[in-house]
Amino acid sequence: MTLLYADPLFQEHNTGRHPETARRLASIHAMLERTGLSRRCSAAAFQPVPEYAVMAVHDPVVLARVKEAVGQGGGFLDADTVVSRRSLEVALAAVGACSAAVDAVLQGPDQTALCLVRPPGHHATPDRSMGFCLFNNIALAAQHARTAHGLSKILIVDWDVHHGNGTQDIYFADPTVSFFSIHRYGHGFYPGTGAANETGTGPGLGYTLNMPVRFGTSRPDYRSMFTSALEKAADRIKPELVLLSAGFDAHALDPIGSLGLEVDDFALLTRLVLDVAKTHAHGRLVSCLEGGYSLDALALSVQAHLEELLAFKG
Numbered sequence: 001m002t003l004l005y006a007d008p009l010f011q012e013h014n015t016g017r018h019p020e021t022a023r024r025l026a027s028i029h030a031m032l033e034r035t036g037l038s039r040r041c042s043a044a045a046f047q048p049v050p051e052y053a054v055m056a057v058h059d060p061v062v063l064a065r066v067k068e069a070v071g072q073g074g075g076f077l078d079a080d081t082v083v084s085r086r087s088l089e090v091a092l093a094a095v096g097a098c099s100a101a102v103d104a105v106l107q108g109p110d111q112t113a114l115c116l117v118r119p120p121g122h123h124a125t126p127d128r129s130m131g132f133c134l135f136n137n138i139a140l141a142a143q144h145a146r147t148a149h150g151l152s153k154i155l156i157v158d159w160d161v162h163h164g165n166g167t168q169d170i171y172f173a174d175p176t177v178s179f180f181s182i183h184r185y186g187h188g189f190y191p192g193t194g195a196a197n198e199t200g201t202g203p204g205l206g207y208t209l210n211m212p213v214r215f216g217t218s219r220p221d222y223r224s225m226f227t228s229a230l231e232k233a234a235d236r237i238k239p240e241l242v243l244l245s246a247g248f249d250a251h252a253l254d255p256i257g258s259l260g261l262e263v264d265d266f267a268l269l270t271r272l273v274l275d276v277a278k279t280h281a282h283g284r285l286v287s288c289l290e291g292g293y294s295l296d297a298l299a300l301s302v303q304a305h306l307e308e309l310l311a312f313k314g
């Protein structure tokens, strides 16, 4: 079974007129009800993490800035990153859900988990919130897997159309958490990092693997680039746990990413990541929602993703 982490609280991060809107989750939840998929998942419980927990990967200034803006009733952390009155509470819950999912898949019997959280996290760097992201949910989940469970070989796969610069920065010098990202790159596409020659530093050299993709890359080319790079990343670290930054903004209809993928591609990518989890990590995979801004394409892509998770025989 797949554990499903979802809560109405995640719709209380109010961004106003913004692509990263609570309507994204409303669209996903309507799909889950319509298809009956949520009833096939295990119900999952979680608690928000305490404020200090985000300092496991972030400088205290990151928390302080969020608290300050929230305390003023809301505001902007950067040109694209907005918070509202309850955003701190919601962001701490998002971290809590992703960390609880790590606990659950490591304890079993469920091997896979999907965390339908907001705000997203993969752009949040050690010292700043950016790109719609307050705290780095997946980096904090990886940190939790290390400190609470003693894991030392974790693979983070990031197929969001944007480079997960925050996750990369956090683990760039760290060989215990390997980061593999495939993303659109070039001509100023956000955030501008993630070149193929960014491969880590010091003891972490070789544990960051970037697969930049140009606008206009065909679906077959994308799929083969993903397949070969994922294999390489998995062979390098042989992970005990796989975490996935699951953004769905590489879909052809996405108003921001527009890379050209279709729903079927997300099903295939899911199977490939599950194969890695099965080969190395006893089937343990925690998937955390990142981007995806076409309400319809997002819901259908998450549906395909979750159907593969549910079909998985670990």
Ligand SMILES: [Zn+2]
Residues within 6 Å of the ligand: 160, 161, 162, 247, 249, 290, 291, 292
């Ligand atoms: Zn994105």
